[in-house]
Amino acid sequence: MEKKTMKAAVLEEFKKELVIKEIPIPVPKRGEVLIKVRASGLCGTDLHIQDGRLPTIKLPYVPGHETAGEVWAIGEDVEGFEIGDRVIVAIDILCNTCRFCTTGRGNLCVNLTRLGFERDGGHQEYMIAPATNLLKFNDKVPFEKAAIIPDAVACMYHAIKNQAQVRATDRICILGVGGLGFQGIQIAKHFGAEVFCTSRNDEKLETAKKFGADHIINTSKQDLYEYIKDATSGEMCDAVFDNIGISSSIQTGLDICRPGGKVIIVGYSEDTFQAELQSTAMKEKEIIGIRGSNRRDLVETIRLVEKGIIDPYIYKTYALEDINLALEELKEGKSLGRTVLVM
Template identity: 30%
Template structure:
């Protein structure tokens, strides 16, 4: 086994380096995995910029991970060397009320692999065996790298109940917004409008099946959206989570409608129109990550061919160019940037 491995260390957007560290050793219930592909998430760039409310700098990124098992702990008998796996990165306690009820995605002591613990943007990593899933035969590593980011929209959409025949607005056409578009359509949404500031991202949303794509900064956005799809929306997914987007969400949603906050908001207070929330009986709900059920649904959705890799993977970089990958991810015209790892 290699004694030293490469691992990415993020101190800031301007200080992303490759460090040499001892190769990790799996515990009894852990796997040692060789990374093949790992995605750069919006949470990663937010954290690197010092804007993520729950990730402290410095940190070791890599939670959207695909790899190959190279060693197993004595208690990790369900996996074998050579298995291709993807990481479900929520590390939960299993003891709190939320975990006991099956909602371990909001565990009282939740840590996220690659956010609060060292991640997979490295040659090798260890992970509890119950936190990985096998990659189905026939699924490429690039497809598998989209399972984790797709699982979040799948979970968000599931929180709204049956979407069959309902109208949906999605605020933000970044990776999560676009994957929410696919998840909502798969769940039966009849008409979907997407908003974004950039024309290129709105055009991409239309190519991926949106019925309308509208400029997020338009002063008459709400009127445009209602005209385009025939009235207020049953469900609004806010994938931006800023003061302006939340104001738009409460204006766009129908009376008795549902606003789901998917994007990670900045720390601190965000004003909202409580008079509208009360008068219109608007339900506002947050959503965090996913559970195994959502993860498996995302796997099935990708395996079905509903998500085309070429629509989402817009750039790849080698591990030694991780800093360039972070820079590329800041380009709003990029969708998903992947880091590929050839091994030590």
């Protein structure tokens, strides 16, 4: 008999563990596809969601916004997909009519809803998504690596390519290298940049080196400013990616970037930051935000992963049933890269 129910990790109450439940497998409506989830990535944002920090989230629901799987059933009026297609799920459901959607910046859509946020996501065995959110990838890419493309990989790609416009003459620094940074190194190298990475954890820095970082700096032992000054003959960095996002890290970024250089805000652990006004103004330094990525970035990152130019780095995999353990490790900072649930 055909399977009618599935396991899902349901968030029923904020600040509580997720509950593994047996729930009905949904049926795709018009324009939708049912995906058999093969891999679902965990993100720091999952912790913020669990803590109740995201006001748009209504309970109960199934989180998970880094999903890869197979097309399992197809609703009416869906073209271009076949049963068994390997797909990743774009997070953002766009209105396609607002000023941002119509000018190629759908990541800023004012009517945005998101899979894994306002709608059920991938921490379950089957998931519904609009067909327009699916992007195919080839069978050279394992599901667990594909799963982190929509968030960890594409978001760094958008930051590096569009927001910082990194090119081969550039020196860039990733502050707080980790789950996103390991992907960022490979992307920046692809554009030809010289890459500096910082962390207080030697194991993370060794991983950074494995993925092509030219310089690794342990900021608990070394003076970052002096290191960069020496290594660049005083020219400093063209772009700094702040993947830490605490009150002081933007200024750290400004200190190590050249006149006219850019600091890109990737992480946001704290609500505000402090920065020197005069030196920022007089040196024409820029502070730039990023949010997610656009469809074009997703398509480009998939191609780069398929060609082996980007190798999405997974630190650890878990079974769906062990999601609370995996989230606990993430919370305690024990995860030294991306964690993925594998179904």
